[in-house]
Amino acid sequence: MDSLNEVLLIEVDNDALEVTLKQNLSLPEELKLEDLTLFLEEHGIVYGISKETLEKIVSKEISLPVTVAQGEKPKHGIDACLWTVLEGFKGDSTEVTPGDEDKNLKQVINIPSVTAGTIVGKKINPTPEEKGVSVYGEEIKARPGKDLKLRTGKNTRISDDGMEIISMIDGQVSVEPKVVHVYPIFEVNGNLDLNFGNIDFVGNVNIRGNVPSGFEIKAKGDIRVHGSVESAELVSGGSIYIHQGVVAQGKGLIDAQGEIKTSFLNQANIRAKGDIHVSKSILHSKVETQGRLFCNQGKGNIVGGSISAGVEIVVNELGNHMSTPTELYIGLSESIVTAEKKYKIQLKEARDDVQKLGVLLKRIVTKEAEGSLNAQEKIMKLRIRNSLFESNKLMQEASEQLGELEELFASQDDVKVKIQRTIYPNTVLNFGKYKRKIISKHDHVLFRIEKSEIKFETL
Structure with missing residues (x-):
């Protein structure tokens, strides 16, 4: 017709x-x-x-x-992931109901010890993709789930089939992205005071009281504080858990390679490579995470300060009725861009050093094969080998760090801010080079970047 x-x-x-x-x-x-x-x-x-x-x-x-x-929408495969023994102990923290935040955080702090031979991590295999079909009858490709190779951490080994991580010592588990460590434990049975002084420990640190102003705690593993933290410096190679929150008067630093969990932040300086979970409030603080920031249990409000997250921010209330200036950065923060430049320089310099040292080592080994070396030449050979080892180590570190940063750069299209209750005027949202100042109150909205513009939709 x-x-x-x-x-x-x-x-x-x-x-x-x-x-x-x-x-x-x-x-x-x-x-x-x-x-x-x-x-x-x-x-x-x-x-x-x-x-x-x-x-x-x-x-x-x-x-x-x-x-x-x-048509049939394509289904991307799910990436392989690492399940750890901590997940079995803590349960699903996303299901915490209002009023249970303190109980949940206390459970996280009271992580049990494991014994040698315990399975502390397992690989969950990726799932295959399912191709789609358009209304024109054309095949729509889907991405298969990425595989994951388990890596050994401190005092752990990988099972013969490559599917499990096993503890080699009695100790406490510390989890980083894709890696599980088991560390010995240093415990203070009360407040940190001059009897202990500053702590620098190759393992997990457990403080059963408070950490006052001026103290320093450095740990290769996790730091767990059952009380509160004032303007102190806590630096962890793993994660940091603080039960009763941080009141820092704009001083001190909480810095973790893993995640940070606490009940509230007041004038604090917080930095994490992993996710940050704050159950109650973030007030006038400087917070930065390369992952996600969650402040949506209990009151779940952010007021004042500067908040930066690489992937997502989920909050109940942003700003307040008094229009207190509050600024959020979503996506690439200044520190991430700086880190990428730093590791690119480190990688180039390390590669150049490896090449130069390789030439020198080859010359001296050739000379050794043709005849004996004198004492000075033997010392030089040893120094070159040590320098070569260090340069290779720096090159591997830079390469791994750049790989992790590359994943962050690739995920910029899906960065977002989720407001589960209210966002107030005088809040500024920065998505990379794009900025939007909120001039009126909105309820239950999601902000994202779309076609070079910050847009919002109702949840």
Whole structure:
């Protein structure tokens, strides 16, 4: 029926997964199912056509516009991941109900010790992809889940089949992204005071009281504080857990290679490579994470200060009724860009050093093969080998760090801020080079970057 081109309009979505039939003129009385089917096929629509919907159009049971064809959306595979024994102990922290935040954090702090031979981590294999089909009958590719190779941590080994991480000592588990360590424990049974002084320990540190101003705690593993932290410096190669929050008067630093969990932050300086979970409030603080920031249990408000997250911020309330200036940075923070430059320079310098030292070592080994070396040459050979080892180590570190940063750069399209209750005026959102100042109150909204513009939608 040639006249259908004048009567009907076809609208295909950008992903070629949905076809909407719209009406331009009145439908002809003699319209048949075969006419509609042929009309769609002439426009290339051959897959996912709903015969039932077309029959209802013909019989005038439904009016246009209406969806008449749907393709199959591709399903990307799920990446392999690392399950750790801590997940089995802590449970799913996302299911915490209001009022249980303190209980949950206390459970995180009271991590049990493990014995030698305990399985502390397992690899969860990736899942395959499922290809999709467009309404034009064309295959839509999907991405398979990425595989993951388990790595040994401190005092752990990998099982023969490469699927499990096993503790080699009695100690306490510390988890980094993709790595599990087991460390010995240093414990203070009360407040940190001058009897102990500053702590620098190759393991986990457990403080059963408070950490006053001026003290320093450095740990290769996790730091757990059962009380509160004032303007002290806590630096962890693992994660940091503080039960009763941080009141720092703008001084001190909490810095973790893993995650940070606490109940509240007041004028604190916080930095983490992993996610940051604050159950109650973040007030006038400087907070930076390369991952996600969650402040959505209990009151869950952020007021004042500067908050930076590499992937996502989830908060109940942002700003306040008094329009206190509050600024958020989502995506690439200044420190991440600086870190990338630093590791690129380190990688280049280390590669150059490895090449130069390799040439020197080859010369001296050749000379040794042709005859004996004198005492000075033997010392030089040993120094070159040590320098070569250190340069290779620096090169590997830079390469691994750049690999992790590359994943962050690749995830910029999906960065977002989720406001579960209210965002108040005088809050500024920075998505990379794009900025948006909030001038009116909004409830239950999601902010994201779309076509070089910061847009929001209702949750």
